[in-house]
Amino acid sequence: MNEIMQTLLSHRSIRSYQNKPIEDVQLEQIIQAVQSAPSWINGQQVSIIAVKDPVRKKKFAELCGGQKHIEEAPVFLVFCSDFYRAYVSSKIEKTPFAVPENIDTLLVGATDVGIALEAAITASESLGLGTVCIGGIRRKLDEVIKELNLPPFVLPISGLCIGHPAEDPGLKPRLPVKAVYHSETYQHDIKEEIEGYNQTYSDYLSERSQGTQTGTWTKTVANFYSKIYYQGVDEAINQQMQISHNKEDSKDKGREA
Template identity: 55%
Template sequence: MNQVIETLKNHRSYRKYSPKSVSADILETIVEAAQASPSWINGQQVSVIVVQDKSRKDRLAELCGNQKHINEAPVFLIFCADFYRAKLASEMEDTQLEALNDIDALLVGATDVGLAMANAITAAESLELGTVPIGGIRRNSLEVVDFLQLPKYVIPISGLCLGYPTEDPGIKPRLPKESIIHKEIYNQDQLPFLQAYNETFKTYLKDRGDTEANWTDRVAKFYSQSYYPSNADMLKKQGFPAKDLLK
């Protein structure tokens, strides 16, 4: 197994960090790795906001739902889908930014962010740092937009804690490969895989002194309600009318 694949397969999310700072050279390397990711039409629809100031991290931790690992991590990155440069290009070339009226623009931006963040995570882990993605950056997205002074056509998609971990949480077991690999057509017979995975996941939790219920119970409870409903207002404010979405 080569080193890249080994790094990818050993991924885990870290939520406890030492106060040791991340050097400017290492941080630049990680962001360069993110920038090297592929993007739709080479539009490079991603920007990364680097936050290291303690008071600003504290405020972002509050906006993300009081997640203390944001306070602890020496660096907090916010990955944004960014069509501001596309807007400037449109003005330079005297055209309209009509594509943002289509919901596909949101898929493009979120996909490009995901690709960039995956590169950043792998690069960081190869340099012995730990990370954890923070979807809570969308919890109070209107306030985040103002706090980061994001221009129109830029939306926060995910945060990423970055630092030197102080403990190893272990690798969470994944679903059986047969559940996620579909040959030629989608295999809808997923119940046997989920039932088997529930037992695996319960053992994982028990070994860590966690009495929480199984995986399907956790997922079902999470998706039993709507999360971050203010994002529709944030998208509209940032210039994404997404007519199909807002009908």
């Protein structure tokens, strides 16, 4: 197995970091890896904002729901879906700007961020650093947008802590391949694989916590998706992307941004 495969298959989320900075050259290499990732139409619909200031990291830790590892990590990156550059391009070329009326752009932006995020994670781990993704960046999306001084058509999608690991949490077991990999068509009968994974997951929790933690994967996932977990996201997206149910109105908003 080559080094790249070893890095990918050894991934684990790190939530405790040493009080040790990341070298500038390391961060530069990580950003270079992000910029080398593929994107839809080569539109490069991703922007990354680095937060290093301790006071600001503490603020983001609070906005994300009290995640202390954001404070501990020397660098906190915020990955954004970015169509502001497309808007500027439309002004330069004097063309209509249809992003506010095209829901597919939300999928495009989130997909591009996901690809870029994985590039950053793999690059970081290849340098001996640890990472953890922070979906909580969307917990108070309107406040995050203000804190980062984002222009219209730019949306925070995920945060990423990067630093020198102060822990080795071990590998978390994944679903059976049969539950996620399908040949030719989607196979609906996956209940047996999921129930089998429940036992594997429960054993993992018990072993990791020395018997103090119990639960199943289905219980965790079902509880999480039983409610709207981040209130206000839809309103923040509508405002930031200037989305309107009236197509002509959304065109006007986009041109006036």
